[in-house]
Amino acid sequence: MMLPAAKALLLRDLRLLWRRRGDALQPALFALLVIVLFALALGSETQTLSKVASGVLWVAVLLSGLLSLDTLFRGDAEDGSLEQWMLAPVPLAWLVLVRTLTHWATTALPLIVFAPLLAELLHLPRAQLPVLIASLLLGTPLLSLLGAVVAALTVGMRRSGILVALLALPLYVPVLVFSAGSVAASAQGLDPAGGLLYLAAGLVLALVLAPLAAAAAIRIALN
């Protein structure tokens, strides 16, 4: 029962994404814009640029994730889909998890795939690239899961706008600190494993707890 429901939801989300591919591209384009503007603004100072490259990349990815957060459950709440999710013979948390991971795979993953190119644009030292990719792979799903909880909390509001960002940012800060920290450590020739392990631990916790919290929030919001 759980797998057919997950498959149906995944297929639906991918179809919807394809129908509205222009909208779906917006977060990625936003991240690209930020990175290109940074590269242009500091273009003559490659030394400075390469120092801040990993931070800029991370902030761009984080902000583009925030941009699409509000749409995670809003559409489904407005047309009654969430009601049907709650009535389905599978746990609501499972559907929330599938939806969130689909969201991650369609917003953050493309950016990670193109991260080597973007890093080149920012003159990121090549030695730091593997650590950066690893931190993105561990950190961005964590951001999506934390964001899902916030999006679920605000789903009952007509317009949440900046509120989503205000609620999500404090949760995002530790992720950013550990990710940027691990890349900075590798830049100084230290072992980046500490920060990455913290991210991995956070991701495991969030994979289990965030869908449960988001499901509870959705139930409250739709009351």
Added chain:
Amino acid sequence: MPAAQTDHLPLLAARGLSFARNDARVFGPLDFTVDRGEALLVQGDNGAGKTTLLRVLAGLLRADEGQVDIRGEPARSLARAVTVAYLGHLPALKADLSALENLEFLCGLHGRRHTQSLENAMAVVGLAGFEDALARQLSAGQRKRLSLARLWLSPAPLWLLDEPYANLDLEGIELVNRMVQAHLRDGGAALVTTHGAYAAPPVRTRLLTMERLS
């Protein structure tokens, strides 16, 4: 539990069920049962709490007092999910997906009877030829019919129909009645809310009249 042991128990029973919003009682306390092969017609004026009652029975809202039993046992969420199919005011259709794709998703979510194909169900509700039409292009009545197709495919024995006649033309009303009749003949049951008695299905019917509480 084998079906034979639970067949004599009412499919759904409510005992002393009441619901309050901000300390103002919306309905209740209500006592009623719905057996297999019968329909419960819930009548009442606007604001009498018909929709709220259905949402409580579906498990979308938590009752303040009283109990809902399914086949003689207190309703748990999984038992509810496999027993109840809910047709509410919101159609749960995605505007950018075609009618068939919407149906495919909803059936994937809820499970379905495999004796009927999706296309067949769409033909039953009079939507043959609209399989590839986007949901945004369908009229309100056609969207209702698409929701009815989902219900038709649902394996759940108890239908909770909230104003199923809304937006439907005369032939559509006839269709709802035919579907309820066939569903009851197969051993199902239905709860139907309506604000008038203009269109009751021609089946064994109990009546529950709800008064507006001031």
